Amino acid sequence: MKNFLVWFFIGFASCQAQTYCDESGNDSTYQETFTGSSTSSGRNITASGCPNHYNHATNPNSATVQNHNFEVYAYPCFANDTLNVTCTVDGLGILRNGVVLYGQAVGLTDCSDAVVSEADTFDYCGGHADGQGAYHYHIPPTCLLKQLNIAQEQSHGDILGWALDGFPIYGPYGQTKNLMYQCTDTGFANQSDCVDECGGHLQHTVDGYLYHYHILGNISDGVTNPVNPYPSVLFNPYSIACFRGVLKNKPFYISTTKSFSCSSNGYESGFVPEILTGVTTVYSDANNYFLGFVLIVVSIMLILQ
């Protein structure tokens, strides 16, 4: 009984230590710095881990402050082998609103498809929190894609964030505004603009990096809870399935017996990495409705002229 009371109070105290994220999105932070200027330098990324959008829990888990701190290569390199993370259930990358990107796996020892099992717990921006309160996405982050105008333009668009190997992450659209598929999905994939088994491709260089990842899947409407529509299983693994590059700091949750070394540079000659700014302004679908209304009024006025 005495032990029970001790554990009860320890449990109670640790529960109290959790800081919940603001449900309206006001606790998002994101900052990048370089940890040196040589080609072995790091890109250090810190973030609260709280999303910059509405995040009322649609599963039993509320989002809590995570204080993420990742260091990836500022000058990424291709590894001598790929590192499979299909069944890893934790951050494989971090996006510019400070939210971590997970892979396709559902959780703990279950490597099955999270979209099949849990899409009914993704909020309208496409994310949810895990049992530790870590808010994350498995699928395209609709609200961030809208804030960066990628959803509206259906464009390849800006870099959304960074994979742990230092290569950039983009949204679901290719260069010809096509939704990206794995190249092996021959019935759907544009063979000159599709992703390999890791979830990225070498087919075009848009930013000085010789490789980048894409988050696959259709974008949701951005207003319906839970997320609607959510990607079909055709888009599995939706996210990063293996790393092509070397991880500067391998997190504890990525276990492998292989050792990795750089086999070639992951960037064009003359490449100079840049610091990306965060996208921490609170996403508001109300603003989108207002903008839509203004556009309709302007269109009508132009037609009536």
Ligand SMILES: [Zn+2]
């Ligand atoms: Zn999840």
Ligand SMILES: [Zn+2]
């Ligand atoms: Zn691309």
